[in-house]
Amino acid sequence: MVRGAVMTASPRSCRKRLPSSRPLTGSIVRERSGDEGGLTKGRLAAFLTALAGSAVLGIVAGLIWAAVAPRPLLQEIAHGEAELVNAETTSFIVADAWFALIAAVGGLITGILGYRFLVRRAGAAATIGLVLGAVGAALLAMWVGDNIGLGTYNHLLATSPTGAFFHSSLALGAKSTLAFWPLCTSAVILLGETGARRSAQAAGRGRHRQQEEPDASGM
Secondary structure (H helix, E strand, O other): OOOOOOOOOOHHHHOOOOOOOOOOOOOOOOOOOOOOOOOOHHHHHHHHHHHHHHHHHHHHHHHHHHHHOOOOEEEEEEOOEEEEOOOOOOHHHHHHHHHHHHHHHHHHHHHHHHHHHHHHHHOHHHHHHHHHHHHHHHHHHHHHHHHOOHHHHHHHHHHOOOOOEEEOOOOOOOHHHHHHHHHHHHHHHHHHHHHHHHHHHHHHHHHHHHHHHHHHHHO
8 A cells, every 4th residue: 555645845835936127038128317208407408508509609600790791882972871882782692692601501510519419418309409599590690790880880871971981781681591500400410310310220230130140050
């Protein structure tokens, strides 16, 4: 007669194993950063930095425009009245062309520096700040250029004798050139984001091929 063996369960074997907190092999673990969701301090700082930097560039651009743009020559014909010496002068067109060139260069600088130091770190908040800052920079450049020398022009117009010659103040005729600054800034940011996405996709395909090659060789 075979007696049934009595088996005693060990206290250790009765304990339930708790699930491990370690990630499984091959699982994707995403790090949580403080910048995810909402307007954090970092994003707000990037937004304000973009606005302030664009404003500084706008002031510099206005000073450059005032220095290089030509002004038409006027002649005093009566007290407080003056007329163009040469009605066919190209000073107005050249001044607008200079502003368009300066605005385009300013937009490129804003986009390149902004994308390099702000957009890659703060994302959409920096992009919005750069675009809004570009609009403000263009308006600020026009305002600075228009007001430099305006006081002197008004003084000469009011005090010069009849027949005196003096130059007019600077004024932007083609207001459409204001769009050059934000358009160039947006184009640079768009090209940068497109290039970054393509590079990331190419790197991902390269890693995928490297993972497939060992599997194929082991078969």
